[in-house]
Amino acid sequence: MDGYIEDLTGRxxxxxxxxxxxxxxxxxxxxxxxxxxxxxxxxxxxxxxRKSLISTIGEWDKTHVPGDETWSYYEHWLAxxxxxxxxxxxxxxGELDRRTEEFLHRTRxxxx
Amino acid sequence: MSGDHDHDHDHxxxxxxxxxxxxxxxxxxxxxxxxKGLIGTDTVDRVINFFEHEMGPFNGAKVxxxxxxxxxxxxxxxxxxxxxxxxxxxRDGIEGENLKxxxxxPGTHNVVCCTLCxxxxxxxxxxxxxxxxxxxxxxxxxxxxxxxxxxxxxxxxEDHKIEIWDSSAQVxxxxxxxxxxxxxxxxxxxxxxxxxxxxxxxxxxxxx
Numbered sequence: 001m002d003g004y005i006e007d008l009t010g011r012x013x014x015x016x017x018x019x020x021x022x023x024x025x026x027x028x029x030x031x032x033x034x035x036x037x038x039x040x041x042x043x044x045x046x047x048x049x050r051k052s053l054i055s056t057i058g059e060w061d062k063t064h065v066p067g068d069e070t071w072s073y074y075e076h077w078l079a080x081x082x083x084x085x086x087x088x089x090x091x092x093x094g095e096l097d098r099r100t101e102e103f104l105h106r107t108r109x110x111x112x
Numbered sequence: 113m114s115g116d117h118d119h120d121h122d123h124x125x126x127x128x129x130x131x132x133x134x135x136x137x138x139x140x141x142x143x144x145x146x147x148k149g150l151i152g153t154d155t156v157d158r159v160i161n162f163f164e165h166e167m168g169p170f171n172g173a174k175v176x177x178x179x180x181x182x183x184x185x186x187x188x189x190x191x192x193x194x195x196x197x198x199x200x201x202x203r204d205g206i207e208g209e210n211l212k213x214x215x216x217x218p219g220t221h222n223v224v225c226c227t228l229c230x231x232x233x234x235x236x237x238x239x240x241x242x243x244x245x246x247x248x249x250x251x252x253x254x255x256x257x258x259x260x261x262x263x264x265x266x267x268x269x270e271d272h273k274i275e276i277w278d279s280s281a282q283v284x285x286x287x288x289x290x291x292x293x294x295x296x297x298x299x300x301x302x303x304x305x306x307x308x309x310x311x312x313x314x315x316x317x318x319x320x
Contacts, residue, residue: 027138032239033156034142040159043150050281054228066251073245078134082141091144099140104132112139 028074030112035081044088052080168238171202172286173307175236176318177300179213180291189213193286202235211236214277215288216314221268222275223261223314224285225253231279233286237309244313254278264315277314287312292320 023029039046056076064071085091102108145151175197179186189196193211211233214222226232227250232240243249253260257274261267268274277285289311295303310316 025135027135029160030138030142030156031134033159034138034145034151036159036163037151037155038145041150041155047281050231058228061247064247066247068247071247073242075134078138082137085141090150091141091148095144096137096140099143100133100137103136103139103143108143110139110143112142 031078049084052084056080163239167235169309172236172312173304176288176307177303179288180303181300210283212283213286216290220273222287223257224277224279226279231284233284287314289318292318295320
């Protein structure tokens with residue numbers, strides 16, 4: 001079956017299956033885990049996240065053709081999550097930006 | 113990210129171009145949630161671990177093998193999937209609560225997709241594989257299911273009916289593939305090994 005899939009390239013390429021939990025980059029796993037952890041902790045109903053994800057992906061679908069190579073599932077996942085936690089007031093925009101800068105410029109000494 | 117045309121977007125545009133932006137953003141979120149006591153330091157690890165080891169396609173494969181060997185169980189599974197999987201001691205997880213099982217039969221093949229996002233029966237199948245989340249797949253499966261099936265290596269006779277089931281928040285679908293010929297008398301364990309994630313979403317066949 002892999003052979004069939006490898007014959008398709010470019011826009012028609014079907015991304016390869018992965019049988020188990022795999023993330024392309026570690027942050028994707030953290031983003032995935034956080035969404036579920038906070039839902040389990042009842043910080044928001046999981047359904048609210050799902051709606052946020054649908055609307056984020058829906059917006060993208062409206063302005064992009066299927067197969068657009070800039071598609072990144074977990075970027076949408078993260079955007080939907082961020083939008084939700086800001087809306088719910090769990091954190092505020094300013095502190096999130098400040099802390100992002102700290103991690104980006106390695107001025108924060110915290111291991112995540 | 114799209115639709116976000118306010119000044120914040122422009123202000124942070126330089127950050128977003130950097131690949132490490134997402135890593136830093138995710139760390140910042142987790143750091144803040146820990147600080148506010150909304151999650152513990154090991155919470156995210158525990159969630160990931162749970163999805164890696166307790167949920168996964170091995171659960172779904174067990175359900176299929178049981179349905180192949182126990183007609184009464186299969187009838188209960190088709191009638192009320194949630195009740196039936198609880199009999200096997202499978203846990204409910206986030207998502208997967210409203211499960212509907214459909215059965216492939218000679219002449220009728222079922223395929224599952226989610227055109228809205230990527231609803232997926234997580235407790236039975238673990239994390240969705242990449243293809244399920246891909247917009248090309250989501251768009252093509254409804255338009256030309258035979259083409260997509262053939263890309264997955266599945267060619268069905270022309271007179272076979274293909275049913276497409278669109279998973280949503282209300283219902284997530286799960287397919288019992290046809291039991292391969294020549295597997296009479298096989299144990300459930302041996303049968304379960306024949307069942308792939310693709311087969312349980314109708315994008316593959318179980319073969320012995």
